[in-house]
Amino acid sequence: MSSKKKFGPHFQSDPLKKSSETEEIVSGSHPVLEALRSESNRLQKIYIARGKRGATIAEIRTLARENGVLVTEKDPAELNRLAPGRSHQGVVGMVRPFEPASVDDMIRLAEAQSEPPLIVILDRIHDPQNLGSLIRTANGAGAHGVIISLRDSCPITTTVSRVSTGALEHTLVAQVPNLIPSVERLKESGLWVYGAAPEADTTLYEIDLGSPVALVIGSEEKGIRPLLKRSCDALFRIPMYGRVASLNASVSGAIALFETQRQRSVSRNSSSFRT
Numbered sequence: 001m002s003s004k005k006k007f008g009p010h011f012q013s014d015p016l017k018k019s020s021e022t023e024e025i026v027s028g029s030h031p032v033l034e035a036l037r038s039e040s041n042r043l044q045k046i047y048i049a050r051g052k053r054g055a056t057i058a059e060i061r062t063l064a065r066e067n068g069v070l071v072t073e074k075d076p077a078e079l080n081r082l083a084p085g086r087s088h089q090g091v092v093g094m095v096r097p098f099e100p101a102s103v104d105d106m107i108r109l110a111e112a113q114s115e116p117p118l119i120v121i122l123d124r125i126h127d128p129q130n131l132g133s134l135i136r137t138a139n140g141a142g143a144h145g146v147i148i149s150l151r152d153s154c155p156i157t158t159t160v161s162r163v164s165t166g167a168l169e170h171t172l173v174a175q176v177p178n179l180i181p182s183v184e185r186l187k188e189s190g191l192w193v194y195g196a197a198p199e200a201d202t203t204l205y206e207i208d209l210g211s212p213v214a215l216v217i218g219s220e221e222k223g224i225r226p227l228l229k230r231s232c233d234a235l236f237r238i239p240m241y242g243r244v245a246s247l248n249a250s251v252s253g254a255i256a257l258f259e260t261q262r263q264r265s266v267s268r269n270s271s272s273f274r275t
Helices: 029-037 055-067 076-082 103-112 128-140 158-163 179-188 226-231 249-266
Strands: 024-027 043-049 070-074 091-095 118-123 145-149 173-176 192-196 213-218 234-236
Touching (some): 029 043, 029 091, 043 055, 043 076, 076 091, 118 179, 128 249, 145 179, 173 179
Parallel strands (some): 145 173, 192 234
Antiparallel strands (some): 024 091, 043 091
C-alpha cells in the first residue's frame, strides 16, 4: 500500500436515475438560504410569511433578487399547508428535484482542489435522517462526494435535504444501480476502499487514511452487504468500550471521516496511490 500512482483515466459516469420534474419543498430559513448560496441553482421560488423580518430574511431577499428567484409573501396558514407538519420558520422554498452527480465529477473535484480523493459509499442506509446526517457530515469533513445505491437505500427526499441542513446543495451525490462496479472503478483510478465492519480485526486507527480513499458505511441493522464487503481492500472496526456493540451509521461515518482528515492534517504526504 505504499506504491504510488497517478489517477487513471476518468471512467464513464454510472447510469443515473433521472428525477421527475415536479417541484419539491425546502422548509426553514437556513435550508432555503443554503439553497440560494449553492451552485446548483435549483431554487425556483420562495414564500415568506407576511410580516416576517430579520437579518436572515433580509439576506434571503437579497440573494433571491441577485439570483432571479421570485419571492412572494403569504399568510402563515398558507405556508402550513405548503409544508404540513414541518417547522418552516416562516420560509418555504420550491426547488427542482435533486439531480445526481456522477462519480467522475467527484474525481475531477479532488483533482481541481489538488487533494487526495475522499469519497463516501453508503450501503443500505434506509433512514432519511441517517442519510441526511451522513451527507452533512461528509460535506463538513471535506469529502469530495457521496455514492449511494438506487436499490435498497433511501432515496433523496425533502427530509434528507432538510436533515442535511443545506449540505445536499453543496455536496456531490451519485446514485448508482450497483455499488460494486463503482468500487472497482474507484480502485482502478487509484483509491483504496475500506469498509466499516464491527467484526474486523483491524481498527480504524490502524489504517493509513492519508492515501486517496473511499469509505464504505453500511446500515446499523444489516451492515455492508457481503459481496460489497469482499470488494473492499480492507475492513476496519471502531473500538467499542461500553456495552453497546456498534454505533449508528451516521456516527460511524462521522468518526471515520474525521479520523481521515486528522491523519491528513498530521502528514500532508498523502500520495500513496494503489498500483
